[in-house]
Amino acid sequence: MNKPQPLNNSLAYLDGAWKPLTECSLPINTHALQYGTGCFEGIRAYWNGTTTNILFLREHFQRLSRSAATLMMKAPSVDEMCAIALRIAKDNNLKQNIYLRPVVYKKGLNLGPVLINVPDGFMCYSQPLGDYLDTDKGLNVCVSSWQRLSDNALPTRAKATGGYLNSALAKSEAVLNGFDEAIFLNDRGQVSEGSAENIFLVRDGCLVTPDRTADILEGITRQAILTLAKDLGIPTVERPVARTELYSADEVFLVGTGCQAAWVRAIDHRPVGGGVRGPITDRLVAAYGEAIYGRSPQYRAWLTAA
Numbered sequence: 001m002n003k004p005q006p007l008n009n010s011l012a013y014l015d016g017a018w019k020p021l022t023e024c025s026l027p028i029n030t031h032a033l034q035y036g037t038g039c040f041e042g043i044r045a046y047w048n049g050t051t052t053n054i055l056f057l058r059e060h061f062q063r064l065s066r067s068a069a070t071l072m073m074k075a076p077s078v079d080e081m082c083a084i085a086l087r088i089a090k091d092n093n094l095k096q097n098i099y100l101r102p103v104v105y106k107k108g109l110n111l112g113p114v115l116i117n118v119p120d121g122f123m124c125y126s127q128p129l130g131d132y133l134d135t136d137k138g139l140n141v142c143v144s145s146w147q148r149l150s151d152n153a154l155p156t157r158a159k160a161t162g163g164y165l166n167s168a169l170a171k172s173e174a175v176l177n178g179f180d181e182a183i184f185l186n187d188r189g190q191v192s193e194g195s196a197e198n199i200f201l202v203r204d205g206c207l208v209t210p211d212r213t214a215d216i217l218e219g220i221t222r223q224a225i226l227t228l229a230k231d232l233g234i235p236t237v238e239r240p241v242a243r244t245e246l247y248s249a250d251e252v253f254l255v256g257t258g259c260q261a262a263w264v265r266a267i268d269h270r271p272v273g274g275g276v277r278g279p280i281t282d283r284l285v286a287a288y289g290e291a292i293y294g295r296s297p298q299y300r301a302w303l304t305a306a
């Protein structure tokens with residue numbers, strides 16, 4: 001995802017107009033560009049050989065609607081946004097896994113960082129997308145020197161475009177230092193999340209993840225993993241997680257729409273669980289993989305056929 005994208009001339013939506021992506025442009029003084037005043041979603045759609053199935057279509061637009069409300073932006077209705085995304089996935093008919101990127105943004109040309117009296121816009125486009133992180137080989141991650149944004153500074157619960165500078169600083173530092181990904185601590189020094197993923201640990205057979213007050217994005221994949229774990233009879237707990245629990249955990253993995261479910265091999269040069277993928281991670285990754293490709297009737301409702 002951080003590689004430059006090849007020219008992608010697929011159908012996109014920009015403020016009421018349907019155009020090829022390469023013909024969509026915005027004025028350079030657009031408020032959202034100058035001040036980061038937008039919020040967005042990343043949605044995956046999986047091609048199973050016959051159908052493109054969008055994963056958690058409605059849940060993503062419900063979250064976008066809540067992000068917009070928090071940031072005092074007006075989004076189209078959830079139904080309208082779902083219909084736009086569906087049309088993009090259907091018309092582009094790419095016959096491969098794709099990623100949909102809807103954005104609610106301040107399209108006004110006003111000067112000054114304020115959210116009121118600046119007109120809002122909505123866009124959505126798609127692109128082909130394979131794996132974001134290598135999910136097979138195990139991730140080599142570090143605890144970031146950058147602190148997670150706090151809820152009282154820039155709420156991570158609202159998926160704000162400007163907030164991703166925080167992620168970009170952490171991810172860049174991690175990669176330059178030879179790691180695959182960064183784990184944020186929050187302003188209380190507790191484990192929060194990855195630069196674009198939620199985190200799970202396994203301790204003594206129990207699945208542990210930072211709770212919703214840990215300055216995380218309330219991830220849709222996180223919720224799916226909690227559901228799968230409950231259905232598989234794996235005990236789960238959402239609670240504050242201390243930094244050194246990362247070093248004592250039997251298993252650690254990261255989840256998100258982009259990364260899907262990726263196991264962690266080492267944290268800050270300490271192998272996790274002997275540096276091999278653990279059994280609970282295995283079960284959950286397998287169950288998630290079956291569900292997203294429509295092979296689990298139990299979770300068929302997670303998918304919307306395009």
Ligand code: PMP
Nearest residue numbers: 196197198217219220221256257
């Ligand atoms: N945290 C952050 C900071 C993210 O950017 C993402 C990716 N959207 C996630 C967690 C995972 O969220 P989701 O499962 O909804 O994609």
